[in-house]
Amino acid sequence: MSKKVRTLLRVSSRQQLHDDDIPIQRAEAEQFISKHADWIFDKEYLEKGISAYHNGVEDREVLQEIMQDAKKGDFDILLAYMSDRIGRQEEYSFYVAELNRLGIEVWTIKDGQLKTEEHIDKLLNYIRFWQNEGESKKTGMRVHDTMVEMVKEGKFVGGKAPYGYKLVLSGEISNHGRALHKLLIVPEQAEIVRMIFSYAVNKGMGFQKIAKTLNETEIPAPTTSEWKSGTIRSILMNPVYMGYVAYNRRKSGRENYTHLDRRDWTYAKEQNPDLMIVSQEVWERAQEIREARKKKINESKQATNEMYMEQYHVPFSTRGRLALTGLVCCGYCGAKLKNTGYANHWTCKTTGEKKVSYVGRYGCPNQCKQRSSYSQDYLESIVFSAAEDYLDHLKKIDIRTEIEEMQQQQSKNIHREMKDLDKELQGLDIDICTLEDKLPEAIRGEFAFSADKLSSMIGEKETRKKELEKVRSRLQAQLEELLIKQEDMKQFIELIPNWRELFEESDVPTKRMLLSTLIDRIIVTDDEINIKFKISLDYQKDFILESIGSPTTP
Numbered sequence: 005m006s007k008k009v010r011t012l013l014r015v016s017s018r019q020q021l022h023d024d025d026i027p028i029q030r031a032e033a034e035q036f037i038s039k040h041a042d043w044i045f046d047k048e049y050l051e052k053g054i055s056a057y058h059n060g061v062e063d064r065e066v067l068q069e070i071m072q073d074a075k076k077g078d079f080d081i082l083l084a085y086m087s088d089r090i091g092r093q094e095e096y097s098f099y100v101a102e103l104n105r106l107g108i109e110v111w112t113i114k115d116g117q118l119k120t121e122e123h124i125d126k127l128l129n130y131i132r133f134w135q136n137e138g139e140s141k142k143t144g145m146r147v148h149d150t151m152v153e154m155v156k157e158g159k160f161v162g163g164k165a166p167y168g169y170k171l172v173l174s175g176e177i178s179n180h181g182r183a184l185h186k187l188l189i190v191p192e193q194a195e196i197v198r199m200i201f202s203y204a205v206n207k208g209m210g211f212q213k214i215a216k217t218l219n220e221t222e223i224p225a226p227t228t229s230e231w232k233s234g235t236i237r238s239i240l241m242n243p244v245y246m247g248y249v250a251y252n253r254r255k256s257g258r259e260n261y262t263h264l265d266r267r268d269w270t271y272a273k274e275q276n277p278d279l280m281i282v283s284q285e286v287w288e289r290a291q292e293i294r295e296a297r298k299k300k301i302n303e304s305k306q307a308t309n310e311m312y313m314e315q316y317h318v319p320f321s322t323r324g325r326l327a328l329t330g331l332v333c334c335g336y337c338g339a340k341l342k343n344t345g346y347a348n349h350w351t352c353k354t355t356g357e358k359k360v361s362y363v364g365r366y367g368c369p370n371q372c373k374q375r376s377s378y379s380q381d382y383l384e385s386i387v388f389s390a391a392e393d394y395l396d397h398l399k400k401i402d403i404r405t406e407i408e409e410m411q412q413q414q415s416k417n418i419h420r421e422m423k424d425l426d427k428e429l430q431g432l433d434i435d436i437c438t439l440e441d442k443l444p445e446a447i448r449g450e451f452a453f454s455a456d457k458l459s460s461m462i463g464e465k466e467t468r469k470k471e472l473e474k475v476r477s478r479l480q481a482q483l484e485e486l487l488i489k490q491e492d493m494k495q496f497i498e499l500i501p502n503w504r505e506l507f508e509e510s511d512v513p514t515k516r517m518l519l520s521t522l523i524d525r526i527i528v529t530d531d532e533i534n535i536k537f538k539i540s541l542d543y544q545k546d547f548i549l550e551s552i553g554s555p556t557t558p
Contacts, residue, residue: 007080007109009043012070014051014089026050029085036083036113046079061091061099062342062369071099072371074106086114166242167226167235168197168281187244187279194281196223200239201282204290210297211236229358240294241266246287247280248272266291326364327384327515328526334368335529336375341366344377366528375530383528388515390535391522418483425476432469436462 011033013026030048037043051066061067067090073079082103084090089112091099100110101120110118165171165187174186196218203209203217211233218231225231243250249272275284325343332341344367349360364380439462445451446458453461527534 006042006044008046008078009037009081009083010047010049010070010073010079011037011045012049012051012066012082012084012089014054014066014084016054026052029089032085032113033083043081061096067099068371071102074103074108075373077107079108081109081111083111083113085112087112087118166244167239168193168245169279189279189281197239197245197281200236201245201286201290204240204293205286208293211240240290243269243271243287244279245281246284247275247277249276249279325362325512326366326380327512327519328366328387329516331516331519331523332366332383332387332526332528334370334372335527335532335534336372337368337370339369341378341528342369343367345380378528383533386533387519387523387526387535390533391519394522394535394537415483418479422476422479422483425472425479429469429472429476432465432472436465436469439465 011030013029013033015026034045037045049066049070051064054064054066070082074082090096090110100118103110104118104120112118168190169187170190171185172188174184176184200214200218203214209217214236215231215233218225223231226235228235239245243266250269325345328341329343330340333339334341343365345362345364347360347362349358351358365377366380366383367377368375439458442451442453443455443458446453446455451458522537524536527536
């Protein structure tokens with residue numbers, strides 16, 4: 005009986021593509037398949053410029069597609085060039101195990117079949133992907149060190165040319181045989197760069213004001229139809245404009261990146277006059293103004309957040325487009341729903357203007373079969389309406405007893421957890437002391453375990469102890485939060501006499517903060533939305549059921 009084979013081809017960077025394709029891996033896969041008489045090629049999955057180290061399983065659309073196809077039984081074998089083409093983190097071993105559970109054989113050309121039937125198979129897979137992660141880290145370190153040395157020598161290390169420059173061949177060849185480029189000033193754009201720095205230094209304009217001024221004077225933007233504050237920020241922060249190439253200016257994460265302090269950047273050893281568009285004094289002055297403005301804004305934000313935290317005693321995160329992120333959970337698997345929205349891009353036929361619209365969706369990371377996603381408008385409209393009704397009702401009743409009962413129950417639960425932690429911590433202290441007492445015997449060779457083994461065991465228990473102590477500290481902090489008086493919630497209600505109007509006019513971060521003061525979590529399924537308010541009310545079930553749409557609601 006023949007088996008349907010699907011291949012996974014992946015490279016982690018666009019530079020590794022050959023004419024926007026991956027022909028070498030494809031040729032190897034075709035040859036490998038031809039050696040198996042019962043294998044028949046069925047389909048190819050392609051990932052161009054996707055890192056399997058910086059991206060997890062949930063972040064890679066192709067892997068999600070493969071899993072969905074596997075659940076439908078569309079193929080029998082998944083073939084990749086090496087295990088690191090599948091992933092470079094330990095979590096990918098569980099992905100392979102799930103494919104095997106669904107009856108999919110996972111093969112690699114270089115490593116053979118990745119089995120998970122026996123315990124030793126699972127262990128070997130875990131170690132294999134763990135090693136892949138280690139190799140990625142080593143490669144990243146080597147690339148980082150190479151980049152640092154190139155920057156110190158004043159060389160351009162790749163990427164797009166900053167605004168004000170263009171790329172030209174430098175005449176040098178890299179160790180990998182690629183022609184290297186260097187930056188060359190574009191005079192017309194350089195004048196605009198000087199104008200931007202002048203606006204910032206001499207007129208004290210911020211990013212948004214500068215972008216607005218450039219748009220009003222109809223100065224062409226670098227890439228989009230108009231100047232953005234982010235573009236202005238990038239220009240004002242880039243030291244290349246004062247003649248210094250720099251590296252390590254930001255730290256990448258899985259979902260975003262953070263800018264590092266300019267004092268931690270890696271700069272070229274010498275200033276390059278050929279790259280200088282503004283003087284070093286002007287550039288430094290622009291940074292001082294920017295940093296002073298940022299400090300003032302952060303201090304204002306911190307004061308505002310502290311006021312909210314003091315009044316409402318709830319932690320909250322306000323990032324993202326969706327107001328219910330962090331509150332809404334899948335009713336089938338319990339996982340928190342994530343942003344699975346997407347952007348539609350199109351060009352207006354009459355004006356030629358490029359437009360974009362965002363379609364918001366809440367998606368289950370486990371892609372539950374019963375239902376895996378819910379539209380933003382559908383879900384938020386129901387929850388917003390329920391929250392408004394809830395608060396309107398809350399204003400009319402005496403909530404003192406409800407608050408006291410809620411606090412007592414929460415306090416009881418936390419004390420029980422802390423008691424269990426204290427018991428385990430006490431046991432760890434006894435174990436550590438016992439093992440330490442045996443070290444002299446182990447050193448003399450008079451104990452069953454070697455000194456190295458004992459040290460390792462002690463280290464593991466000390467690590468576990470530190471983890472538990474952190475958990476206990478968090479529980480202690482939660483316990484202190486429960487010292488809220490009943491008047492706190494009343495104060496919150498009094499602060500918002502017109503909740504409906506304020507909520508409708510608020511932006512997404514503010515809505516999320518307001519909702520977090522009222523709602524513990526939201527459990528959603530195909531035919532039911534269950535909102536768990538922090539203070540329970542008898543009428544709660546009635547209006548929730550009335551608010552829920554039919555199963556066919558988008």
